[in-house]
Amino acid sequence: MSEQPRVEIYTKEDCPYCENAKDLFDAKGVEYETYNVTGDDELFEEMMERSGGRKTAPEVFIDDELIGGWDDTSALDETGELDEKLGIATDDDEVEHRKLVIAGTGIAGLTAAIYAGRSNNAPLVIEGDEPGGQLTLTTDVANYPGFPEGISGPELVNNMKEQARQFGAELKNGIIETVDASSRPFRIELTNGDVYTADAVIAASGASARTLGIPGEDELMGYGLSTCATCDGAFFRDEDMLVVGGGDAAMEEATFLTKFADTVYIAHRREEFRAEDYWIDRVMEHVEAGDIEIMKNTEVTEIHGSQEAGVDYVTLVENDKGHPTDRLDDPETDEFEFDVGAVFFAIGHTPNTDYLEGTGVQMDEEGYLRTQGGDGGGQTETDVPGIFGAGDVVDFHYQQAVTAAGMGSKAAIDADEYLEDLERAETAEEEEIAAADD
Secondary structure, three states, X not given: OOOOOOEEEEEOOOOHHHHHHXXXXXXXXXXXXEEEOOOOHHHHHHHHHHXXXXXXXXXXXXXXXXXXXXXXXXXXXXXXHHHHHHOOOOOOOOEEEEEXXXXXXXHHHHHHHHHHHHOOOOXXXXXXXXXXXXXXXXXXXXXXXXXXXXXXXXXXXXXXXXXXHHOOOEEEOOOEEEEEOOOOOEEEEEOOOOEEEEEEEEEOOOEEEOOOOOOOHHHHEOOOEEOOHHHHHHHHOXXXXXXXXXOHHHHHHHHHXXXXXXXXXXXXXXXXXXXXXXXXXXXXXXXXXXXXXXXXXXXXXXXEEEOOOEEEEEEEXXXXXOOHHHHOOOOOOXXXXXXXXXXXXXXXXXXXXXXXXXXXXXXXXXXOEOOOOOOOOOOOEOOOOOEEEOHHHOXXXXXXXXXXXXXXXXHHHHHHHHHHHHHHHHHXXXXXXXXXXX
């Protein structure tokens, strides 16, 4: 490796994506400087000036070149361009074999790694483009068993990572691009060109936050539009903020944002929320206090602003029958402009299963994996022997940390049984060959 370039990372407190960026450079053995902008107006202004007005963290620089936030940095790592900028040489011809590869480091993947490590299967865990999964975006996990005072999502994930490592799991930053199931062992190729073979694969790659695909979205993502309130909410202190969604995530994000916002508005396309009563009750407490206002049967159709000035206002449509974007020609649909300084999407997730296309694994229309289920062993098996599924990549209904952990443990146990059967079959074949030679 040549002389290392200078890496600088602007961070803030309670920022899981900042931790992801630091973990990425730590994994590469690259030194970096961090600047915490929380409570430091001068540093915050410096970050904005150097990044062209961006108000989100992290912001990564290599030799004064703006790399961008976590998504930008991760995207460069996927293609191998980040290693080129860092002067890191790679050997593209080397193929390493592992008994078990686990895709994802959310609760399901990390639980699977803990169980697999304890079974001496030395799993290689590929972190994916959202290391730690959705729980890293949760500030207060109050319903995970064993923590009566609650625990933050990042702290729980980091504890599980350390526990997995103690049992022999290796965590590697990267994103799986393809799994070749046409022969055994499986051939697994990462987006950065790294290749592994594996006897078994656990797909615990979770789901990614959805966006709306509306005008202004691409231009303003990171400039006042975000999918992570805990990451970016503090940057828009005293602004009016809009949360889009009606499930648990939307309620939690709206509640969190009351710490910083003048007023938090929730836009939901239906009359009824999908969130559990606990979160609805918390939101209603803030409604009574004047911190939150609810806009039912309302959708966002456009976000207005600029990268220099951030979000200025949004265009909303409202119809008392619900789903107003489906009723734009209805004379009762009202379209109006609404001033807000920040917008946060909390509208569900899409399962990360593209890398399994062509393997023979069955999925539903949304892309969620189909597993065997039922009673007894093998509940996490897919239609392809040796590939197992766990967590939000399978579960579109419960989507809880504790159910993801349970599925992760099942997948590791199922994979261990599969690997043992595979080893017994190979041993029997070797003994048969030896006997024939005699």
